[in-house]
Amino acid sequence: MMDGMFSADALVALVTLTVLEVVLGVDNVIFISILANKLPADQQQKARRVGLIAAMLMRIGLLMSLAWIVRLTAPLFTVVGQELSGRDLILLGGGLFLLAKATMEIHERLEGETGHRSARVSPSFGAVIAQIMALDIVFSLDSVITAVGMADDLWVMITAVVLAVGIMLVSAETISGFVNRHPTVKVLALSFLLLIGVSLVAEGFDQHIPKGYIYFAMAFSVFVEVINLRVRSQAVTDPVKLHEPY
Numbered sequence: 001m002m003d004g005m006f007s008a009d010a011l012v013a014l015v016t017l018t019v020l021e022v023v024l025g026v027d028n029v030i031f032i033s034i035l036a037n038k039l040p041a042d043q044q045q046k047a048r049r050v051g052l053i054a055a056m057l058m059r060i061g062l063l064m065s066l067a068w069i070v071r072l073t074a075p076l077f078t079v080v081g082q083e084l085s086g087r088d089l090i091l092l093g094g095g096l097f098l099l100a101k102a103t104m105e106i107h108e109r110l111e112g113e114t115g116h117r118s119a120r121v122s123p124s125f126g127a128v129i130a131q132i133m134a135l136d137i138v139f140s141l142d143s144v145i146t147a148v149g150m151a152d153d154l155w156v157m158i159t160a161v162v163l164a165v166g167i168m169l170v171s172a173e174t175i176s177g178f179v180n181r182h183p184t185v186k187v188l189a190l191s192f193l194l195l196i197g198v199s200l201v202a203e204g205f206d207q208h209i210p211k212g213y214i215y216f217a218m219a220f221s222v223f224v225e226v227i228n229l230r231v232r233s234q235a236v237t238d239p240v241k242l243h244e245p246y
Contacts, residue, residue, distance in 0.1 A: 012215055013151045014160055020150070020218075021143060021164035022175060023189040028055060028136065029172045035128050043125055049169060051132035056165040058136050060158055062144040066090060067154045088204045094145035095200030102193035109187065109242040149196040149203075150211070183242040188225050192218055 029052070036047035072086030084092075147157040168175060179186050195217060199209050 009211065010151075010153060010156055013153075013211065014156050014163075016215055016218060017147060017150050017156065017160040018163045018167075020146065020189060020192060021160055022167050023179065023185060024143060024146065024193075025055075025164055025168055028052075029168055029175070032132055033172075035132050039125060039128055047125065047128055047132070048172070050129055051136070052165050052169055052172075054129070054133050055136040055140060056161060058133070059140045059144055059147075059161045062140055063147060063154065063157050063161065066094075066144060066148050067157070082205060084204075088206070090204075091148075091200045092204035094148060095197045095202075095204060098145055098149070098193045098197030098200065102190045102197065105193075106187060106190050109183070109190075145200070146193060146196055149200045150214070152211070182229055184225065184228065186242065188221060191221070 029048075032048055032051040032055075036044045036051065039047055069086055069090050075083035075085050076089070077084060143161070147160060151157050151160070195214060199214055202209050
């Protein structure tokens, strides 16, 4: 049991998923900050912390639910000779969701219009936390489905979520600043969602893609991006700027 928990594959999945959860969670941090700024200054930090912890608990709950659902392997019906179970439907739906989500996010940031989305809330702590939790449900979907697509063990998924939220609690402003200064990192993370979405769709049709291939593709892409960041840091050209819808 312990050997399986601390195997090389499990540790690679844990590190990779934690990093991806942090990068993809930047938008969540930004929205939480926007809503927290509606409160008096002495309550804003508390609201950000409560919002992130609430996001973590909801993601863990969704992870446990999906982890149970993907064990439902008994065929429910057949489509064009392909038997589909509850697990297959979840994987197909999750994969298509990630493909659509990543495509729309990339389009929004490359060709969308920059604007300001500011929710009107009553200036009470409870109202702000309620709205943060409502938004967390939306933001949790891609995070949870990404975890299911990248890791096979529930403990890896939950640990990655807890670590990511812990990192964001202590360094939210630093992480947000880094991603804002290097927006191609955000686009790279969204492209990883496309890769994971394709993997989930394939799994839904019983076509297994070894996780090692996915990790290698991600690692190689990160290696190339590190070189690009290094080269751009020495150049005098203006950095790439993405559109922000809020």
